[in-house]
Amino acid sequence: MPGSREDAGWLFCGGMACGSRSGRSKRQVLLFILGVCVCQSAAESLRYSLAEEMERDSFVGNIAKDLGVAPSQLAARKARVVSEGNEQLFRLNQNTGVLTVTESLDREQLCPQSDTCILFFTMFFENPLQLVRGEVEVRDVNDNSPVFPEKNIIIEVPETISPESRFPLENARDKDVGSNGLQNYSLESNSYFTLSLGTRKDGIKYPELVLERQLDREEKPELNLVLTATDGGSPPRSGTAQIRVTVLDANDNVPVFSRENYDVSLYENSPWEQLVVRVAASDSDEGTNGKVRYSFSQIPDRSRDLFELNPDTGEIRVAGELDFEEAKMHEMVVRATDGGSLSGHCKVQVEVLDANDNAPEIMLTSLTASIPEDAPPRTVVALFRVRDRDSGDNGRTECAIDADLPFSLSPTFENYYELRTNAALDRERTAAYNISITATDWGLPRLSSSETLFVRLSDVNDNPPKFTQDVYTMLVTENNSPMLRIGSVKATDEDAGRNARVSYALVRQEGKEQPEVSVNSESGDVYVLRPLDYEAVRAFEVAVRAADGGSPPLSAQAVLRVVVRDDNDNAPVVLHPAAEPSAQAAAPLELVPRWAQAGYLVAKVVAVDADAGQNAWLSYELAKATEPALFRVGLHSGEVRTARAVAERDAPRQRLVVLVRDRGQPPRSASATLGIALVDGFSDAQLRAGDEAPAAQLDDPLTLYLVASLACVSALFLATAVAAGAVRLRRARRSAADSLPTFPQPAADSDAGSLPRSYIYDVCLAAGTVNSEFRFLRPLFPCLPAGLPAAPPEQRSSLCSQEPANLGEDGDWAAQGRVPLSENMAPTPAAAACLANRAVDVGGPSDQSPWFTLQ
Numbered sequence: 001m002p003g004s005r006e007d008a009g010w011l012f013c014g015g016m017a018c019g020s021r022s023g024r025s026k027r028q029v030l031l032f033i034l035g036v037c038v039c040q041s042a043a044e045s046l047r048y049s050l051a052e053e054m055e056r057d058s059f060v061g062n063i064a065k066d067l068g069v070a071p072s073q074l075a076a077r078k079a080r081v082v083s084e085g086n087e088q089l090f091r092l093n094q095n096t097g098v099l100t101v102t103e104s105l106d107r108e109q110l111c112p113q114s115d116t117c118i119l120f121f122t123m124f125f126e127n128p129l130q131l132v133r134g135e136v137e138v139r140d141v142n143d144n145s146p147v148f149p150e151k152n153i154i155i156e157v158p159e160t161i162s163p164e165s166r167f168p169l170e171n172a173r174d175k176d177v178g179s180n181g182l183q184n185y186s187l188e189s190n191s192y193f194t195l196s197l198g199t200r201k202d203g204i205k206y207p208e209l210v211l212e213r214q215l216d217r218e219e220k221p222e223l224n225l226v227l228t229a230t231d232g233g234s235p236p237r238s239g240t241a242q243i244r245v246t247v248l249d250a251n252d253n254v255p256v257f258s259r260e261n262y263d264v265s266l267y268e269n270s271p272w273e274q275l276v277v278r279v280a281a282s283d284s285d286e287g288t289n290g291k292v293r294y295s296f297s298q299i300p301d302r303s304r305d306l307f308e309l310n311p312d313t314g315e316i317r318v319a320g321e322l323d324f325e326e327a328k329m330h331e332m333v334v335r336a337t338d339g340g341s342l343s344g345h346c347k348v349q350v351e352v353l354d355a356n357d358n359a360p361e362i363m364l365t366s367l368t369a370s371i372p373e374d375a376p377p378r379t380v381v382a383l384f385r386v387r388d389r390d391s392g393d394n395g396r397t398e399c400a401i402d403a404d405l406p407f408s409l410s411p412t413f414e415n416y417y418e419l420r421t422n423a424a425l426d427r428e429r430t431a432a433y434n435i436s437i438t439a440t441d442w443g444l445p446r447l448s449s450s451e452t453l454f455v456r457l458s459d460v461n462d463n464p465p466k467f468t469q470d471v472y473t474m475l476v477t478e479n480n481s482p483m484l485r486i487g488s489v490k491a492t493d494e495d496a497g498r499n500a501r502v503s504y505a506l507v508r509q510e511g512k513e514q515p516e517v518s519v520n521s522e523s524g525d526v527y528v529l530r531p532l533d534y535e536a537v538r539a540f541e542v543a544v545r546a547a548d549g550g551s552p553p554l555s556a557q558a559v560l561r562v563v564v565r566d567d568n569d570n571a572p573v574v575l576h577p578a579a580e581p582s583a584q585a586a587a588p589l590e591l592v593p594r595w596a597q598a599g600y601l602v603a604k605v606v607a608v609d610a611d612a613g614q615n616a617w618l619s620y621e622l623a624k625a626t627e628p629a630l631f632r633v634g635l636h637s638g639e640v641r642t643a644r645a646v647a648e649r650d651a652p653r654q655r656l657v658v659l660v661r662d663r664g665q666p667p668r669s670a671s672a673t674l675g676i677a678l679v680d681g682f683s684d685a686q687l688r689a690g691d692e693a694p695a696a697q698l699d700d701p702l703t704l705y706l707v708a709s710l711a712c713v714s715a716l717f718l719a720t721a722v723a724a725g726a727v728r729l730r731r732a733r734r735s736a737a738d739s740l741p742t743f744p745q746p747a748a749d750s751d752a753g754s755l756p757r758s759y760i761y762d763v764c765l766a767a768g769t770v771n772s773e774f775r776f777l778r779p780l781f782p783c784l785p786a787g788l789p790a791a792p793p794e795q796r797s798s799l800c801s802q803e804p805a806n807l808g809e810d811g812d813w814a815a816q817g818r819v820p821l822s823e824n825m826a827p828t829p830a831a832a833a834c835l836a837n838r839a840v841d842v843g844g845p846s847d848q849s850p851w852f853t854l855q
Contacts (some may be wrong), residue, residue, distance in 0.1 A: 009461035046123075046134035047098070050142055051288075053105040057100045060090065060136060064097020064351025067132065071097045078126045081134075082365065083119065086637065089137070090121055107138045108175040115177045122365070129366060129380060131416075146172040148241035153227070155209070156341035159217040160250040163607060164210065166196065168345055169331065171206035172239055179232040188226040193245070195227070201349070206298065206313060209243070217247040232511060233682040248341050255281040255292045255336035265351045268324040272317075279314040281344050282337030288339025297345055298333035302326075309334065316348065317464050324354040325389045354392040356443025361387045362451040365416075369454045373427040380454055381407065384420040386439045392444035401437055407455075409437075419453065427457040428494040461499040461550025465491040467558040472544075474526060477565045478534040486517075489524040489558060491546035499550040505544035507557060513544045517562060526560065535564040535610045568664025570610040572618055574672040577603070578703065589675045592644045593712040595628060602631065604673050605638040607660040615664035624657035631676075633658055640674060652678045663701070 048061040063081075073079075075094040083089045090833040091102050111117035117138040124131050148171050157167070174182040176350040187195035192215065196208045207227065211627040218516070223245040230238040257279060264277045283290040294314045296304065307330070330350040333467035337343040388395040399409050399417050406423035419435065433455045440448040467489065493500040504519045516537075518527050524546075540562055556558045559727040589604045593656040609616040625631055627650055632643040640656065654676035661669040 017775060019718075023228050029661070037628055047137070048103065048134070048746060049137040049139055050101065051139045052105050052117075053141060054101060054104060056103050057091075060099040060101060061099055063092065063099050063132075063134075067690075069097070071095060076127075077130075079123060081121050083121045084279075085119075088290060089119060089483035092123070101279070102729035107177075108144065110138060124366060124471055126366070127384060131365075131383075133414075133584070140177050140180050141175055141234075142231060142237060144175040144180075145237035146174040146182050146229035146231055148172045148229065148239055148393045149225070151241055153241055153243045154246065156248050157211070157215060158247045158248045158250055158252075158340065158342060159215045160252060161211060161215065162212055167209040168297065169199070169207045169209060169227065169243070171204065173300075174229075174231050174237075176231060176233065181231055182229055182496055183232040183236075184230045186228045186230065188228075190223065190225060192220075192223060193225065193547050199504045200347075202329070202331060202591040203713065210243075212244075215247045221247050228594075232239055246341075247626050253284040253289070253338075254342040255283045255338050255344040257281045259597040260346055262346060262348040264348065265353055266318075266322065267321045267353045267355045269355055269357050270318050270322055272319065273468045274318045275708075276316045276318060276350060277348060277458060279316065279334050279336075279346055279348065281314070281346070283336075283338040285338060285340065288528050289342070291339045292336045295335050295337065296332055297335035298323075300330070300332075303330040303332055306330065307332070308775040313445050316428040321399075324352045324391070325358070328352050335602060343460065348822070354394055356441060356445065356447055358389040359449045360439035360441050361389075361396045362399075362437060362439050363387065364451065364453075367453060367455070368643060370458045371421070372426075373425045373457045373460065373461055373852055375421055375425060376459045377421050377423060379420050379421045381455055383412075384417055384419070384437070384451070386415045386417065388441050390441065394441055396442040397439050398442075399436055399437060399439050405433060405435060407433070407435055414432040427459050427496070428456070428463060431496075432456045440488075458470060459499050461498075461548060461552075461593050462556060463494040464504045464554035465493045465548055467491045467544075467546060467556060469558065471561060471563045472526075472558045473563060475563050476528055478532050478567045479569055480528055480531055482528070482530050485525050486528055489519065489526065489527050489544050489546075489560065491524070491556065491558075493548045495548065495550065499548055501549035503549070504546070505545050507545050510541075517542060518541065518561070519544055528562075529552040532564050534612065535570065539563045566615050568611055568662065568666070568668060572607045572609045572616075572670040573664055574605065574607045577672055577674055578605040589677050591677050591679050592646065594648070594650075594678050594680055596642055598642055598644045598648050600642040600646075602640045602642065602676060603674055605633070605640065605658045605660065607670065607672070609639065609662050611664065613664055617663040619661050619663070621659050621661070622656065624655075626654045626656075628649055630654065631656055634684055646678060649680055653680065672702050694758075730795075768780040 013620070044819065046061070046063065048067060051057070061067075064074060071094070074092070074097055079092060079094060081090050081092040081099065085271055089102055089105065091100050092570050093100070106118075107117045110119065114316060117140070119136045121136070121140060122131055123132045123134060123174070149172075153169060172182055172185075174180075180206065184206070185195055185197060187193065187207075188533045194210060194212055196210045198206050198208055199205050207229075211227075225241075225243040225245065227243055228238055228557070230236050231242070258281070262277050262279060266274075266276055279294065281292050283292050293311045294309055295311060296309055299307075306322060306345075307316050308319040309316050314336075316334075331350065332348050332350075334346050334348055335343050335710045336345070356593055357477060363385055363386075364382065364384045371379060371381060386397045386399060388397050389731045392583075397415065399411075401409060401419075401778050406421055406425060408420055408422040410418045410420055412418055432761075435453045435455060437453065438448055438450045440446055468491070469489075472487065472489050476484065476486045476741055489504060491502050491504070493502055502524075503521045505521060506515055506517070506519055516529055516532060517527055519525070542560050543557050543558050544563075545555050546555045547556050592600065592602050605620055607618055607620075609618060616640075619635050620633045621635070622628065622633045630646070631640055631644060631654070635642055638658070638660070640658065645666065656674040658672045658674065660672065661667050829833065
């Protein structure tokens, strides 16, 4: 039947829901509420009562109704009932809130040593964690009859015994308690004995036979009596024993104990055969009537198994394991019987003292197996209870855990403890904890027990990915195949699971073209999308982002630098002379005087290679020549010089093919063709239109642009130089100076053209004529500097183009286009017409003849 409810106490009272709030004042309020709730929970509980021997699943009470909680909340909050002890005696129906028994309860088995039988249970709620204490009183029913230890009791009484003598009998035992227990004894009516009831210190009644009148063996040697024990149940139950009284011949003295009561204290778990007490009785008779033997007269069954009595010496020793928790007191009656069957009695009371023989027990009630690593401090991880079956200080316990763990223990009530976090957690540093809880009692020696809790930290996305490098540099050779893998980027994330899954992507930048590379989102492999050209782009950088799979995702960036390596995919390009002429076009013509000596600079082949490094290193060699022994080509400079002095037998027209080769693998090459005319003097140089085909049109737009730019710059320099020279010459003449006026310094070379002007030659033809000449007036005196070898008169009458002694091989006038002038030299009309379209540098040392430069 259901019991009463006294406002069940709730342990946490909502404090857990707001435990994560910060602030000193809020914590004080929460602590106050928690203290009130704990006190209330400790003082109030659910109480029910139930009769024993009820069938399985019998109704105990409606917890949902008594707590005022809707039945749906029981399942939602995972309500459960835990019985104290080793067996689960109660079951909670989460759908109805009804508490039932799991099996038929036997009060005598559950509480054999107690008049009242109360079973305790604890009810747990989760989300938030709450507890309710409850107790069920098991009411006794009259299901056991009184039972005598012996059905037949034999008593030998000497005939000489005086009336009012008492003979204690073993009391009957009834497992029921209270009104259902043993209440009364009755004796069958007879003329010799009456029944008297005695009471022990523990309140148990025992019967005694009282002799009412003198026995006479000759009159009645034996008496048969019936002893009945009755309990107070409804209906009452009873048990009987047969008493046979044998009347003996005279034995005048009965054994007498030295003490009527023996009180002994003994520690539990005392070893076997340990002496408890020695009782002693004496008999004044002699012979067999004076020989005393000892035996237990009244002793409980449990005590009979724990103690043994030596019948000859009266020594009582330990014969079993004494347990303070099962029985604190043992009381027994020792009978001393002489040879004449006379007996005396004494009482022995053994008090069992508690020893610290029970280690504390840790009983886990609730455990959160996994908590997030960002859980705030004071988060409840587990709830457990510590129980010690000893008493006093032996049963007083304390709990502790390792000090270096981010957890702490908080006592709640009635030996309940909470395991809470007390610091910030980091799964990347420690992914799980084995928390060893040690419970120790205060006894001597101190006993302890341990329980290990495994708590795992669940991952939170609190770590961004990290690249192994801030800048990744990858090399790729130009003209690569599409989708070529050139390397990979790598980022790691210290998180776990989905939070550690890294994906890669390029960072798109607004206003910029799509990058030439792509990154595999899973592996980080870098691929080149299309062939690259070193000449177009030599290196580029893109940003790579690594993002994890968390929510929200965290990311990091690194720089990917792609360096394009050169490949020998460009052949050398000859800038000077012009490209190899076609069959209809004539090769560019260079003029070489026949008196030129060995090392005379004829021309310079200028070539470039769009490649870089070794692929752009150019070498020059003479591939074909009309007179191979007459000319040589500088291996690295490309300068075409005479290998020996020009001889009369040499053909007036020479054709050279210069091969330009780079140093790539495989090497690439180009060729340039030079036409050379051996002349006696520049005035004798004639170009016959009938012998040569018309000049080919410039097909290359770049060459056309270069020629046009060169012509404009040359015309500008020519005009400036002529104007400056004319002004200075006029001023010098006005000063009546006899010496030749000094011309200004040559104007700076222009950077507009791509060829050095010192290697550009031209033959100026008069307009409207087929054969024209470039001619100056003959000087009045030789213009050759001192030290030059004599030349034929016709050569001396022409331009002084021979190399002076103080100039090197690369500084001859003919190579540089510079021609010295004498004081009286003046250009012919044809030369003047040519100078109108060419730039002229006029100058020279003050102590030598002036010179001009054809550009």
